[in-house]
Amino acid sequence: MRIKVIMPITSDVFDEEIRREFRSYAGPGVEFDVQHLDYGPASIESEYDEALAVPDILNKVQKAAEEGFDGVIIDCFGDPGVKAAREVVDIPVCGGFEPAMLLAAGLGQHLGIVTVLPNVVPMIEDLAKKLGLMSKLVSIRYVNIPVLDLGDRTKLENALYQESLEAIIKDKAHVLILGCTGMMGMAKNLHDRLKGAGYDVPVIDPAFAAMKMVENYIAMGVKHSRLTYMVPPVKPRKWWDQK
Amino acid sequence: MRIKVIMPITSDVFDEEIRREFRSYAGPGVEFDVQHLDYGPASIESEYDEALAVPDILNKVQKAAEEGFDGVIIDCFGDPGVKAAREVVDIPVCGGFEPAMLLAAGLGQHLGIVTVLPNVVPMIEDLAKKLGLMSKLVSIRYVNIPVLDLGDRTKLENALYQESLEAIIKDKAHVLILGCTGMMGMAKNLHDRLKGAGYDVPVIDPAFAAMKMVENYIAMGVKHSRLTYMVPPVKPRKWWDQK
Amino acid sequence: MRIKVIMPITSDVFDEEIRREFRSYAGPGVEFDVQHLDYGPASIESEYDEALAVPDILNKVQKAAEEGFDGVIIDCFGDPGVKAAREVVDIPVCGGFEPAMLLAAGLGQHLGIVTVLPNVVPMIEDLAKKLGLMSKLVSIRYVNIPVLDLGDRTKLENALYQESLEAIIKDKAHVLILGCTGMMGMAKNLHDRLKGAGYDVPVIDPAFAAMKMVENYIAMGVKHSRLTYMVPPVKPRKWWDQK
Amino acid sequence: MRIKVIMPITSDVFDEEIRREFRSYAGPGVEFDVQHLDYGPASIESEYDEALAVPDILNKVQKAAEEGFDGVIIDCFGDPGVKAAREVVDIPVCGGFEPAMLLAAGLGQHLGIVTVLPNVVPMIEDLAKKLGLMSKLVSIRYVNIPVLDLGDRTKLENALYQESLEAIIKDKAHVLILGCTGMMGMAKNLHDRLKGAGYDVPVIDPAFAAMKMVENYIAMGVKHSRLTYMVPPVKPRKWWDQK
Amino acid sequence: MRIKVIMPITSDVFDEEIRREFRSYAGPGVEFDVQHLDYGPASIESEYDEALAVPDILNKVQKAAEEGFDGVIIDCFGDPGVKAAREVVDIPVCGGFEPAMLLAAGLGQHLGIVTVLPNVVPMIEDLAKKLGLMSKLVSIRYVNIPVLDLGDRTKLENALYQESLEAIIKDKAHVLILGCTGMMGMAKNLHDRLKGAGYDVPVIDPAFAAMKMVENYIAMGVKHSRLTYMVPPVKPRKWWDQK
Amino acid sequence: MRIKVIMPITSDVFDEEIRREFRSYAGPGVEFDVQHLDYGPASIESEYDEALAVPDILNKVQKAAEEGFDGVIIDCFGDPGVKAAREVVDIPVCGGFEPAMLLAAGLGQHLGIVTVLPNVVPMIEDLAKKLGLMSKLVSIRYVNIPVLDLGDRTKLENALYQESLEAIIKDKAHVLILGCTGMMGMAKNLHDRLKGAGYDVPVIDPAFAAMKMVENYIAMGVKHSRLTYMVPPVKPRKWWDQK
Structure with missing residues (x-):
C-alpha cells in the first residue's frame, strides 16, 4: 500500500527527518511519500494558521488521490482539513x-x-x-x-x-x-x-497512530462514511491562482 | 455603532437584498456595510466549501477592524472562520x-x-x-x-x-x-x-440573531475572551497572492 | 418598547439606584418602569426565599402584561418565577x-x-x-x-x-x-x-444581559415557545388575600 | 416512626382515600398523618400552580417538624417545595x-x-x-x-x-x-x-416510593446534606397574613 | 420477608460479625441468612477477583431463589454478579x-x-x-x-x-x-x-443501603425489568465440577 | 509477532473456520494460534454466560503470556474478561x-x-x-x-x-x-x-478490528495503562480444580 504524508508547513527542512521517522512507523510493505505545502503558515498554532493551511492541504490530498495513493496522512495533531478532505476523496484520510x-x-x-x-x-x-x-x-x-x-x-x-x-x-x-x-x-x-x-x-x-490507523483502514478495505462526508455539490469555486 | 456584514459568497447579486433585509434587522442608530468575497466558493454547503471561503473571510474581517468597524457579522449559518477571526481582531465577530x-x-x-x-x-x-x-x-x-x-x-x-x-x-x-x-x-x-x-x-x-448579538456585545462593551481566542504567534504565512 | 423591571425584594431603597443603572443598560427608544414586591423575603439567597418571593412576582408580571408592557425583567440572578411567568403571559420574560x-x-x-x-x-x-x-x-x-x-x-x-x-x-x-x-x-x-x-x-x-435579551426578543417579534410553556389549566387557586 | 403526608391541594375530598392508600404503603410500625393545604391551587399541573402551592407547603412542613414528625412526604410527583423544605427542617423530606x-x-x-x-x-x-x-x-x-x-x-x-x-x-x-x-x-x-x-x-x-424512601432515611438515621441544603440566612420575610 | 446475604469471600471468620451488623440494618419482620462462598478469591479488590468470585455467587443466588428467599443481597460494593444474577432469578437482587x-x-x-x-x-x-x-x-x-x-x-x-x-x-x-x-x-x-x-x-x-433497597422492592412487590435482564437462552454450560 | 486468539466457547467445531478467517485478517508477518475454552457456556449471549466463561478465559490469557505470545484476542464482541485479563498480563489484550x-x-x-x-x-x-x-x-x-x-x-x-x-x-x-x-x-x-x-x-x-488493534499496539510497543489496570493484590484464590 502507498500512503501520502502531507506536512502542513511551507518549509522543506524537516522533510528528511519526517521521512526517517515515518520509515520506523510504517508496517511491512508500506510505501509512503512526504510532501510539504506551497502556501500557508510556517506552522499551525492557532485557528488562524489552520484556516490558512487548509486550502493547499486540500489541493495536495486531491492530487494524492489522483496519483493513486491508497491513503493520506495530514501530519498535524489538529486534524486540519481532515473532514473537508474526506468529502473530496475516496481513500482514507487521517490527521494526528x-x-x-x-x-x-x-x-x-x-x-x-x-x-x-x-x-x-x-x-x-x-x-x-x-x-x-x-x-x-x-x-x-x-x-x-x-x-x-x-x-x-x-x-x-x-x-x-x-x-x-x-x-x-x-x-x-x-x-x-x-x-x-x-x-x-x-x-x-x-x-x-x-x-x-x-x-x-x-x-x-x-x-505513529496516524500511520497505523490509515494502514488499518486500507487493510480492512474501508473508508469514511459517505453519509457523514458527502460529496460537495458541483459549483464554481474562485481561487487566487485562477486569476 | 458601525457593523460590517460579510457575505461568504463571491457573487454580488444578493448584496442589495441583503442590505434591505439587514436594514430591517438593525436597531436604532446602527449603520452597516455589506461586502461579498473576492475568492472562494459560490456558496457554502460542505466542509470543503467552508475551507475555501475562510481565507478571504479572514482578510475581510481584518480589513473591517482596520477601518474602524465596531463589529462583524459573517453572514452564514455555519459560522465559517468565526473562531479564527476572533483570534485576529479585537471587535465582536459573529456568524449565524x-x-x-x-x-x-x-x-x-x-x-x-x-x-x-x-x-x-x-x-x-x-x-x-x-x-x-x-x-x-x-x-x-x-x-x-x-x-x-x-x-x-x-x-x-x-x-x-x-x-x-x-x-x-x-x-x-x-x-x-x-x-x-x-x-x-x-x-x-x-x-x-x-x-x-x-x-x-x-x-x-x-x-437577525447575528445582528442582535453583535449589537448586544457592542452595547455592553464586551468582546470574546482572549483566554479562548489568543492572538496567533507572529510567523511567516505564505500566500497565493504573495507569489 | 416598554419594559417592566420587577425587583424581587420588598424594600424600595434600591429603586432609585436600579432606575439609574437600567437607564444606562437600555437601548435607544426603550422605556422601563421599576417595581419592587409587596410581599416576600427581603432578598433571595435560598430556595426558601425564592419560593416565598415567587407568588407576588407572578402577580406583578401578570399586571405588567395587562398594562401593555412589551416585556418583563425579573431582576434576580436566580430567575425566580421566570418559567411560571412565561406560562401566564404572552410577552418575553427574563431573569438574570x-x-x-x-x-x-x-x-x-x-x-x-x-x-x-x-x-x-x-x-x-x-x-x-x-x-x-x-x-x-x-x-x-x-x-x-x-x-x-x-x-x-x-x-x-x-x-x-x-x-x-x-x-x-x-x-x-x-x-x-x-x-x-x-x-x-x-x-x-x-x-x-x-x-x-x-x-x-x-x-x-x-x-445588563437581561435588558439586552428582552430587547432582542421584542425587536425580533418572538416570545417563549408555547410547547414548553403551556397556558395553565383553568381551576380555582385559593390565596391569602382572597380570605 | 411518624411521617407527615402533605397533599398539595386545597380540598379534603381525597384525604380519606389517601389515608387508606398510604396505610397499605407504610411499613410495620409506621404512623402517618395526612394534611391538605389551606392556600394554593386546586391541583398542580403547571409551573404556575407549583409556585402558588409551595408557600403553604413550606408552612406545613415546618409545622410538622415542630410537632416532632420524623419525616415528611410532599405527595406530588413534581416535588414541589422539596428543596426549599430541606433548607428549613432537619428531618427527611421527599416528594414523589x-x-x-x-x-x-x-x-x-x-x-x-x-x-x-x-x-x-x-x-x-x-x-x-x-x-x-x-x-x-x-x-x-x-x-x-x-x-x-x-x-x-x-x-x-x-x-x-x-x-x-x-x-x-x-x-x-x-x-x-x-x-x-x-x-x-x-x-x-x-x-x-x-x-x-x-x-x-x-x-x-x-x-409508595416516597413512603419507602422516607422510611429508609429515618431507619438509617440520615437526612439531606447541609452542604447542598444550607439553612437560609435570617432576614425579614413579609407575608400576606402578616398584613 | 426472608433475605439471603451472600458474602463474596471464602472465609467464614466474618460471618458472625456480618450477622450482627445486618441484624441492626434489617427492618421489623425481616429474617435473613448469611452465607460465604466455597470458591473464589479471599476478597474482591480487582476485576480479576470479581471474575473469579462471580460463578459461585451465581450458584448461591440461584440456590437462594430455589429455597424460597424473597430477595438476595450480594454483600460487596462492586456489585459482583448482580446483573447476571438478575437474569437467572425472579426475586430482587442487590449489591452495595x-x-x-x-x-x-x-x-x-x-x-x-x-x-x-x-x-x-x-x-x-x-x-x-x-x-x-x-x-x-x-x-x-x-x-x-x-x-x-x-x-x-x-x-x-x-x-x-x-x-x-x-x-x-x-x-x-x-x-x-x-x-x-x-x-x-x-x-x-x-x-x-x-x-x-x-x-x-x-x-x-x-x-445498610442494600438491606433497605431489597426490603423496598419486596414490600412494593416489584423486581428488576425482564426487558433489561432477560432469561438466558437454554444451552450447555460446562463447568469444573461437572468433570 | 505472535498473537493468541481465544474463542470463548467450549466446542472446537469452529476452530478451523476461525483460523481461516483470521488468516485473512492478519497483517504480514503475524502468526497466531486459535484456542477454545475447556469450561464455560456453549456461547455468550447473556451476562450469565459471560460470567461463566471468564474464569477459563483468564486461565488461557495467563497461559498465553507465559508462553511468550505478544498479544491476545478474546474473540467475542462482549469483551468478556478483557479488563480482568489486562490486570494479570503485560501484553495487549483486546476483545471485539x-x-x-x-x-x-x-x-x-x-x-x-x-x-x-x-x-x-x-x-x-x-x-x-x-x-x-x-x-x-x-x-x-x-x-x-x-x-x-x-x-x-x-x-x-x-x-x-x-x-x-x-x-x-x-x-x-x-x-x-x-x-x-x-x-x-x-x-x-x-x-x-x-x-x-x-x-x-x-x-x-x-x-478483523481486534486483530488490527492488537497488531497496532504491538507494533507501537505500548500496552494498557497500569494506572487503570493495576496488578491484583496477592491473596489466596480458591478454585474448583484446586479441590
Missing part, C-alpha cells in the same frame, strides 16, 4: 488527533494530552467534543514551546516529562498523548522516564 | 449559528433546525457540540434545496413548513431555527402558519 | 441567569460565575443543568457577602477580583459572570483590573 | 419524583414516565436533569387526563396501559413510573396487563 | 453500589465515595457510568487499606475521616458513601466527626 | 467491542451496531458507556439469531441487510458494526448491498 485519541482510548480510563502552546488548548477541546471523547479527556497541558522550536530535544524531553507528571498526579491521566506531531520520536523516552518514576502508562505518538 | 442557538435556547426546552441540504447536517452537529448545546438540539432537518436555489420563495416556504411540522410532531422541537442565512425574511410567515396549525413556537432567523 | 449565561456562551470556551453566598451555589448548578449549559460552566465561586450588604462597593470590588482570579487560574474560566443582579455596575471595573493582570476576559453583568 | 426515579433506576436500563398532561412534561424533564438521571429517562408520555379527573379509574387504567405500551415498544422503556401521585393504586393492575402482553416490567407508584 | 448511590442521590447535589484501594477506582467509575450517575459523582478516594485489614477500626476511622474531609473540601462532595461493605458500622462515627468539624453531611453505609 | 467501536469512530458521525439477540443489547449499552462513546452510538439492532445458528449465511446476510437499512434510515447510523464475532466474513457483502442501495457506509467486522 483522531487516531491518537482512538488508540489511546483502548488503553485506559482517563486520557491526557501534552501539547505545545496554550493557544491550541481550546482547539483540542473542540476536536475532543466533535469526536465524542471529551468525557475521557481529563487533562490538556502544554510545554509552552512553539512548534518550530521543538528541535531542542533535551528541553522538550524535560518539559514533556514535567507536564506528564502533573497530568498523572494532579489530573489523574492514565494514558498520555503527545499533542503535536512535531514531538515525534519522544514517546519511548517519556514512557521510560515515567515508568522509572512508578507510572507505567502508555504514551501515544500521534504520527 | 451561535447567535441563533443562544437566542433560541432562552425560548424553550427543545431546539430544532431546518437547513438546506443533508451535506451540512454533520457540520451543524459539530457546531452544536462545540457550543455545548447538543443536549437541547432534538432535530436537524433539511428542505433539500441548494443555497443558490432558495430564491423560489413559495417552494421554500412550503418545504420549511412541512419540515417544521415534522420537527415539532416527530422530534418534539419547541423552538425552530432557520438553518441557513439565505432563508432570511421567512421567519414570520413560518411562525404564522405553524401558529395557525396550533403550534405557537418561535422561529429564529439566524441573520 | 439565562441571559447572562447565553450571552457569555458566545464569548468563550469556559464560563465562571462569582456569586454572593455558598447557599445559592446548588441553585445555580440546577439552573445551568436546566438550561443545558452545565458542561461549559467550570467555576462557581462566591464573595461571601449577603445581598443586602453589597453596598460596600470597595469590599465587593476586591472580593470579586480575588474570586475571579481564582476562577481564571484554578478553574480555567475564560468568561466571567457576576452571579447576583445586586452586583450591577461592577463589570467594567472588574474587567479592567483583570486585564491589567494579564487576563483579557469579558465580564457579564446579568441585569 | 426523586424516590420514584431512584427506586426505578435500580430495576432496569431505561426509564419511562406516564404522566397526566403535556403541560408538566418540561417540568419533569427539568427534574430529571437536576437529579442527574436524564440519560436513563427515554420516555415521558401522558394520558391527557387532568389530575382532578383521575377518579374515572377505568378510563385511567386503559390510558395508562396504552401509553405504557407505546413507551415500551416505541421508546424502549424497561421500567415504568406513574407520573402523578394521583395515580395511586394503579401500579399492580398496569404491571399485570403489561406482563400479560409479554412485557414483564416493574411499575413504580411514586407515593 | 447501586443502593448506596441511589439512596445518596436523594440527599444532596454531589456524591463522594471513600473506598479501600486505588485498584478499584476504575471499577467504581465504570459502575457509576453504567448506573447513569457519573455526573453527580465528584470524588472517589481510598484509605489504602486492603479489605482483609479493615479490622483495625481506629486506623480505618481516622483514614476515613481524613479522606472524607478531602472529598468535602477539595472535591466538593456533599454526601459521602463508604466504598466497601467491609466498612460496615463506621457511618455514624464518621458522620459525627464530620459534623463536629462543621460539615453536616450524610454518610451512607452500602450494606 | 472496543476495537470495533474505536475504528468505527474514526469513520463517521453516528455508529450503529447489528447484533444477534435482544438479550445482549443492554450489555452493549453498558460497554459503550464504559468506553465513553455512548453519545455516538445511535442504533443497536439485532437479527434475532442465536450465535450457534449463525451458520445459515443466507439467512444471516438478509437479516443483517434489513436491520442495517433500518439502522441507517430510521436511526441515522452512518457507520455499521457487526455486533458478534460470529458474523465474521459478512462485512464486505453487507457493504456492497448497502452501497448498491445508495448508502456508501463502512461496515466494521469486530474480529
Whole structure:
C-alpha cells in the first residue's frame, strides 16, 4: 500500500527527518511519500494558521488521490482539513488527533494530552467534543514551546516529562498523548522516564497512530462514511491562482 | 455603532437584498456595510466549501477592524472562520449559528433546525457540540434545496413548513431555527402558519440573531475572551497572492 | 418598547439606584418602569426565599402584561418565577441567569460565575443543568457577602477580583459572570483590573444581559415557545388575600 | 416512626382515600398523618400552580417538624417545595419524583414516565436533569387526563396501559413510573396487563416510593446534606397574613 | 420477608460479625441468612477477583431463589454478579453500589465515595457510568487499606475521616458513601466527626443501603425489568465440577 | 509477532473456520494460534454466560503470556474478561467491542451496531458507556439469531441487510458494526448491498478490528495503562480444580 504524508508547513527542512521517522512507523510493505505545502503558515498554532493551511492541504490530498495513493496522512495533531478532505476523496484520510485519541482510548480510563502552546488548548477541546471523547479527556497541558522550536530535544524531553507528571498526579491521566506531531520520536523516552518514576502508562505518538490507523483502514478495505462526508455539490469555486 | 456584514459568497447579486433585509434587522442608530468575497466558493454547503471561503473571510474581517468597524457579522449559518477571526481582531465577530442557538435556547426546552441540504447536517452537529448545546438540539432537518436555489420563495416556504411540522410532531422541537442565512425574511410567515396549525413556537432567523448579538456585545462593551481566542504567534504565512 | 423591571425584594431603597443603572443598560427608544414586591423575603439567597418571593412576582408580571408592557425583567440572578411567568403571559420574560449565561456562551470556551453566598451555589448548578449549559460552566465561586450588604462597593470590588482570579487560574474560566443582579455596575471595573493582570476576559453583568435579551426578543417579534410553556389549566387557586 | 403526608391541594375530598392508600404503603410500625393545604391551587399541573402551592407547603412542613414528625412526604410527583423544605427542617423530606426515579433506576436500563398532561412534561424533564438521571429517562408520555379527573379509574387504567405500551415498544422503556401521585393504586393492575402482553416490567407508584424512601432515611438515621441544603440566612420575610 | 446475604469471600471468620451488623440494618419482620462462598478469591479488590468470585455467587443466588428467599443481597460494593444474577432469578437482587448511590442521590447535589484501594477506582467509575450517575459523582478516594485489614477500626476511622474531609473540601462532595461493605458500622462515627468539624453531611453505609433497597422492592412487590435482564437462552454450560 | 486468539466457547467445531478467517485478517508477518475454552457456556449471549466463561478465559490469557505470545484476542464482541485479563498480563489484550467501536469512530458521525439477540443489547449499552462513546452510538439492532445458528449465511446476510437499512434510515447510523464475532466474513457483502442501495457506509467486522488493534499496539510497543489496570493484590484464590 502507498500512503501520502502531507506536512502542513511551507518549509522543506524537516522533510528528511519526517521521512526517517515515518520509515520506523510504517508496517511491512508500506510505501509512503512526504510532501510539504506551497502556501500557508510556517506552522499551525492557532485557528488562524489552520484556516490558512487548509486550502493547499486540500489541493495536495486531491492530487494524492489522483496519483493513486491508497491513503493520506495530514501530519498535524489538529486534524486540519481532515473532514473537508474526506468529502473530496475516496481513500482514507487521517490527521494526528483522531487516531491518537482512538488508540489511546483502548488503553485506559482517563486520557491526557501534552501539547505545545496554550493557544491550541481550546482547539483540542473542540476536536475532543466533535469526536465524542471529551468525557475521557481529563487533562490538556502544554510545554509552552512553539512548534518550530521543538528541535531542542533535551528541553522538550524535560518539559514533556514535567507536564506528564502533573497530568498523572494532579489530573489523574492514565494514558498520555503527545499533542503535536512535531514531538515525534519522544514517546519511548517519556514512557521510560515515567515508568522509572512508578507510572507505567502508555504514551501515544500521534504520527505513529496516524500511520497505523490509515494502514488499518486500507487493510480492512474501508473508508469514511459517505453519509457523514458527502460529496460537495458541483459549483464554481474562485481561487487566487485562477486569476 | 458601525457593523460590517460579510457575505461568504463571491457573487454580488444578493448584496442589495441583503442590505434591505439587514436594514430591517438593525436597531436604532446602527449603520452597516455589506461586502461579498473576492475568492472562494459560490456558496457554502460542505466542509470543503467552508475551507475555501475562510481565507478571504479572514482578510475581510481584518480589513473591517482596520477601518474602524465596531463589529462583524459573517453572514452564514455555519459560522465559517468565526473562531479564527476572533483570534485576529479585537471587535465582536459573529456568524449565524451561535447567535441563533443562544437566542433560541432562552425560548424553550427543545431546539430544532431546518437547513438546506443533508451535506451540512454533520457540520451543524459539530457546531452544536462545540457550543455545548447538543443536549437541547432534538432535530436537524433539511428542505433539500441548494443555497443558490432558495430564491423560489413559495417552494421554500412550503418545504420549511412541512419540515417544521415534522420537527415539532416527530422530534418534539419547541423552538425552530432557520438553518441557513439565505432563508432570511421567512421567519414570520413560518411562525404564522405553524401558529395557525396550533403550534405557537418561535422561529429564529439566524441573520437577525447575528445582528442582535453583535449589537448586544457592542452595547455592553464586551468582546470574546482572549483566554479562548489568543492572538496567533507572529510567523511567516505564505500566500497565493504573495507569489 | 416598554419594559417592566420587577425587583424581587420588598424594600424600595434600591429603586432609585436600579432606575439609574437600567437607564444606562437600555437601548435607544426603550422605556422601563421599576417595581419592587409587596410581599416576600427581603432578598433571595435560598430556595426558601425564592419560593416565598415567587407568588407576588407572578402577580406583578401578570399586571405588567395587562398594562401593555412589551416585556418583563425579573431582576434576580436566580430567575425566580421566570418559567411560571412565561406560562401566564404572552410577552418575553427574563431573569438574570439565562441571559447572562447565553450571552457569555458566545464569548468563550469556559464560563465562571462569582456569586454572593455558598447557599445559592446548588441553585445555580440546577439552573445551568436546566438550561443545558452545565458542561461549559467550570467555576462557581462566591464573595461571601449577603445581598443586602453589597453596598460596600470597595469590599465587593476586591472580593470579586480575588474570586475571579481564582476562577481564571484554578478553574480555567475564560468568561466571567457576576452571579447576583445586586452586583450591577461592577463589570467594567472588574474587567479592567483583570486585564491589567494579564487576563483579557469579558465580564457579564446579568441585569445588563437581561435588558439586552428582552430587547432582542421584542425587536425580533418572538416570545417563549408555547410547547414548553403551556397556558395553565383553568381551576380555582385559593390565596391569602382572597380570605 | 411518624411521617407527615402533605397533599398539595386545597380540598379534603381525597384525604380519606389517601389515608387508606398510604396505610397499605407504610411499613410495620409506621404512623402517618395526612394534611391538605389551606392556600394554593386546586391541583398542580403547571409551573404556575407549583409556585402558588409551595408557600403553604413550606408552612406545613415546618409545622410538622415542630410537632416532632420524623419525616415528611410532599405527595406530588413534581416535588414541589422539596428543596426549599430541606433548607428549613432537619428531618427527611421527599416528594414523589426523586424516590420514584431512584427506586426505578435500580430495576432496569431505561426509564419511562406516564404522566397526566403535556403541560408538566418540561417540568419533569427539568427534574430529571437536576437529579442527574436524564440519560436513563427515554420516555415521558401522558394520558391527557387532568389530575382532578383521575377518579374515572377505568378510563385511567386503559390510558395508562396504552401509553405504557407505546413507551415500551416505541421508546424502549424497561421500567415504568406513574407520573402523578394521583395515580395511586394503579401500579399492580398496569404491571399485570403489561406482563400479560409479554412485557414483564416493574411499575413504580411514586407515593409508595416516597413512603419507602422516607422510611429508609429515618431507619438509617440520615437526612439531606447541609452542604447542598444550607439553612437560609435570617432576614425579614413579609407575608400576606402578616398584613 | 426472608433475605439471603451472600458474602463474596471464602472465609467464614466474618460471618458472625456480618450477622450482627445486618441484624441492626434489617427492618421489623425481616429474617435473613448469611452465607460465604466455597470458591473464589479471599476478597474482591480487582476485576480479576470479581471474575473469579462471580460463578459461585451465581450458584448461591440461584440456590437462594430455589429455597424460597424473597430477595438476595450480594454483600460487596462492586456489585459482583448482580446483573447476571438478575437474569437467572425472579426475586430482587442487590449489591452495595447501586443502593448506596441511589439512596445518596436523594440527599444532596454531589456524591463522594471513600473506598479501600486505588485498584478499584476504575471499577467504581465504570459502575457509576453504567448506573447513569457519573455526573453527580465528584470524588472517589481510598484509605489504602486492603479489605482483609479493615479490622483495625481506629486506623480505618481516622483514614476515613481524613479522606472524607478531602472529598468535602477539595472535591466538593456533599454526601459521602463508604466504598466497601467491609466498612460496615463506621457511618455514624464518621458522620459525627464530620459534623463536629462543621460539615453536616450524610454518610451512607452500602450494606445498610442494600438491606433497605431489597426490603423496598419486596414490600412494593416489584423486581428488576425482564426487558433489561432477560432469561438466558437454554444451552450447555460446562463447568469444573461437572468433570 | 505472535498473537493468541481465544474463542470463548467450549466446542472446537469452529476452530478451523476461525483460523481461516483470521488468516485473512492478519497483517504480514503475524502468526497466531486459535484456542477454545475447556469450561464455560456453549456461547455468550447473556451476562450469565459471560460470567461463566471468564474464569477459563483468564486461565488461557495467563497461559498465553507465559508462553511468550505478544498479544491476545478474546474473540467475542462482549469483551468478556478483557479488563480482568489486562490486570494479570503485560501484553495487549483486546476483545471485539472496543476495537470495533474505536475504528468505527474514526469513520463517521453516528455508529450503529447489528447484533444477534435482544438479550445482549443492554450489555452493549453498558460497554459503550464504559468506553465513553455512548453519545455516538445511535442504533443497536439485532437479527434475532442465536450465535450457534449463525451458520445459515443466507439467512444471516438478509437479516443483517434489513436491520442495517433500518439502522441507517430510521436511526441515522452512518457507520455499521457487526455486533458478534460470529458474523465474521459478512462485512464486505453487507457493504456492497448497502452501497448498491445508495448508502456508501463502512461496515466494521469486530474480529478483523481486534486483530488490527492488537497488531497496532504491538507494533507501537505500548500496552494498557497500569494506572487503570493495576496488578491484583496477592491473596489466596480458591478454585474448583484446586479441590
